[in-house]
Amino acid sequence: MSDANNQMVEKYRNNFLKEVEANVEEGDWVKMCMQCGVCAGSCPMGPYWEHPPQEIFMMIRAGKREEVLTSESMWMCTSCYNCISRCPRELPITHIMHGLAHYAKRLGIAPKNQATLRFSQKFWDNLMANGRVNELKLGIALYFLDGIVQGVKNALAATGLGLGMYKAKRLNPMEILGGHSIKDRSGLKAMIKKAQEIEEARISGNSAGNSAGNSAGNK
Ligand code: SF4
Ligand code: SF4
Numbered sequence: 180m181s182d183a184n185n186q187m188v189e190k191y192r193n194n195f196l197k198e199v200e201a202n203v204e205e206g207d208w209v210k211m212c213m214q215c216g217v218c219a220g221s222c223p224m225g226p227y228w229e230h231p232p233q234e235i236f237m238m239i240r241a242g243k244r245e246e247v248l249t250s251e252s253m254w255m256c257t258s259c260y261n262c263i264s265r266c267p268r269e270l271p272i273t274h275i276m277h278g279l280a281h282y283a284k285r286l287g288i289a290p291k292n293q294a295t296l297r298f299s300q301k302f303w304d305n306l307m308a309n310g311r312v313n314e315l316k317l318g319i320a321l322y323f324l325d326g327i328v329q330g331v332k333n334a335l336a337a338t339g340l341g342l343g344m345y346k347a348k349r350l351n352p353m354e355i356l357g358g359h360s361i362k363d364r365s366g367l368k369a370m371i372k373k374a375q376e377i378e379e380a381r382i383s384g385n386s387a388g389n390s391a392g393n394s395a396g397n398k
Contacts, residue, residue, distance in 0.1 A: 181288065184287060194242075201382070203279055204274050216233050218231065219232060222261060223261065224257060248279070250290075251290050301321060305317045309357070309364065311360070313357075316354065
């Protein structure tokens with residue numbers, strides 16, 4: 180377990196709902212769920228969920244911290260917004276699911292080989308290198324995620340696709356040399372850094388507020 184995770188276990192001992200409310204995007208909505216099941220019934224990923232949203236929200240309230248944060252379920256959300264448009268309590272379900280996934284990643288306890296997580300990290304690293312996505316390098320990185328042998332097999336299997344994209348001018352082999360960059364890479368990095376600082380400050384502020392609330396409630 181990571182240090183960050185141990186700190187949170189210590190800080191929110193036996194109160195996973197408070198931890199989610201303080202640290203997860205839109206987490207303070209979880210307590211509003213009335214367990215009607217409309218979200219689970221509306222979700223196109225229904226057959227593939229380990230735990231659908233309704234169940235995740237019940238597990239949070241039941242304190243099942245490890246089961247929730249190490250689950251693959253939140254990573255399965257495709258952001259189709261079916262659930263949000265139908266929830267009678269108007270919970271921002273999609274945002275909570277992504278917020279939980281992001282929080283698990285921040286704590287270092289998200290499932291390591293989860294496909295969405297791996298893709299997201301590769302996409303982010305690729306984007307941040309030049310401020311725009313280098314599609315050739317991203318494709319190669321994804322093909323070779325599971326090693327050289329599997330990468331070569333994947334590349335050979337997709338030869339027709341690659342040639343088709345090249346002929347349609349959707350793939351430029353010269354991008355392998357670095358590709359285009361935005362004009363102000365350092366400006367973009369400064370902007371992202373500032374956004375991360377604001378987010379960290381927001382989370383710390385929420386945590387401080389919750390801690391104060393907890394202490395007051397315990398008196
Ligand atoms: S539709 Fe809304 S209220 Fe119903 S179970 Fe899902 S999140 Fe809860
Ligand atoms: S937004 Fe996510 S959780 Fe909601 S219905 Fe779509 S896939 Fe399911």
